[in-house]
Amino acid sequence: MVRLGFKVTGDLKVPPDLVTGGISKTGFRAELKGNGPGPTITIMLEYDALPNGHSCGHNLIATSGLLAAAGLAAVMPETSGRILVIGTPDEERGSLGGGKVALLEGGHFEGSDIVLITHPGDRWNVDQRVLAMKHALFTFRGVSAHAASAPYKGINALNAVILTFNAVDMLREHLRQDVRIHGIIPKVGEAVNAVPDLAQGEFAVRALDTATMDLAYQKLVNCAKAAELASGAKLEFSEPRVALEAPIPVPFLLSLVMNNVKLLGVSAEDIRDKDDLASSDLGNVGHAYPTVNLTFKIAPDGTAAHWDVFREAASSDEAWKATTIAGKAIALTAYELLTHPDKVKQIQETFKPLKNKGDKR
Numbered sequence: 472m473v474r475l476g477f478k479v480t481g482d483l484k485v486p487p488d489l490v491t492g493g494i495s496k497t498g499f500r501a502e503l504k505g506n507g508p509g510p511t512i513t514i515m516l517e518y519d520a521l522p523n524g525h526s527c528g529h530n531l532i533a534t535s536g537l538l539a540a541a542g543l544a545a546v547m548p549e550t551s552g553r554i555l556v557i558g559t560p561d562e563e564r565g566s567l568g569g570g571k572v573a574l575l576e577g578g579h580f581e582g583s584d585i586v587l588i589t590h591p592g593d594r595w596n597v598d599q600r601v602l603a604m605k606h607a608l609f610t611f612r613g614v615s616a617h618a619a620s621a622p623y624k625g626i627n628a629l630n631a632v633i634l635t636f637n638a639v640d641m642l643r644e645h646l647r648q649d650v651r652i653h654g655i656i657p658k659v660g661e662a663v664n665a666v667p668d669l670a671q672g673e674f675a676v677r678a679l680d681t682a683t684m685d686l687a688y689q690k691l692v693n694c695a696k697a698a699e700l701a702s703g704a705k706l707e708f709s710e711p712r713v714a715l716e717a718p719i720p721v722p723f724l725l726s727l728v729m730n731n732v733k734l735l736g737v738s739a740e741d742i743r744d745k746d747d748l749a750s751s752d753l754g755n756v757g758h759a760y761p762t763v764n765l766t767f768k769i770a771p772d773g774t775a776a777h778w779d780v781f782r783e784a785a786s787s788d789e790a791w792k793a794t795t796i797a798g799k800a801i802a803l804t805a806y807e808l809l810t811h812p813d814k815v816k817q818i819q820e821t822f823k824p825l826k827n828k829g830d831k832r
């Protein structure tokens with residue numbers, strides 16, 4: 472066993488309402504100080520899986536980050552600054568928040584200057600667009616009645632849900648193109664001959680920046696309130712305390728990582744823009760600290776994550792080679808930042824005003 476000299480802390484404290492999926496048991500924070508004061512570079516590791524296994528390749532995220540940490544440990548005795556490695560489980564929990572949200576709120580990222588993470592994909596890229604996202608569950612309570620003999624005695628909760636969907640569809644015309652609102656009807660009524668007294672509409676709202684998502688979210692809530700008024704069914708709704716936020720990209724930081732990727736011999740044809748959109752709890756970290764998510768290629772173009780074919784790719788020889796290169800790119804970038812505090816300052820000076828003005832892209 473190789474000991475790298477990190478001081479490792481487990482059993483991390485997080486807010487009680489965000490303790491799920493074993494965050495406090497499987498999350499950790501490891502710290503390694505250099506030979507003097509300097510920047511703090513944080514590397515995040517993910518390792519959670521999906522019901523069909525490592526079909527999102529988080530095993531490779533952890534591996535590349537650990538490789539980077541091991542490489543940096545060798546030079547820290549002659550380098551100023553500090554390396555933090557944070558184990559961030561439970562990413563896949565989606566719109567209800569993830570491990571990073573809990574760990575951020577628990578204060579475990581405090582002191583970070585720059586945060587680095589990787590993710591496997593079908594290309595090399597540093598600017599995958601991440602959507603802010605918030606969840607909404609609207610419960611409408613009406614009054615049941617016989618649908619044929621006395622419908623006038625009932626209040627139809629399903630009508631309130633349908634009205635909400637119709638209002639949202641009208642709203643779409645006036646939303647920015649990157650805004651996504653998608654919903655389902657988890658509770659819909661029990662029998663066709665009874666006026667439904669209980670129905671639910673469940674939605675997620677997303678946008679490329681947190682401020683735009685928040686605005687669209689309030690409009691969605693207004694649609695549900697209007698449906699309450701029109702239908703007479705009583706609306707029960709409480710806004711979730713947490714949302715997934717959108718990261719604030721700093722082009723200079725992204726270019727540092729990409730320069731190192733090129734230096735390591737990744738071919739230009741494998742480096743391409745990402746055209747698909749996703750949400751992740753890493754957005755909250757990227758909203759709080761300048762963050763880079765390095766996507767590295769382990770699968771042919773167009774291979775989608777969360778499918779079995781991606782799980783197979785995540786254990787291939789090609790994947791392990793790419794993981795090593797990604798780990799080296801993270802290590803090189805961290806070392807460059809540790810040894811050039813002026814670059815860290817420049818990144819933060821770009822980041823702070825963007826954050827303060829509401830991170831509009």
Ligand SMILES: [Zn+2]
Nearest residue numbers: 527563776777
């Ligand atoms: Zn995933």
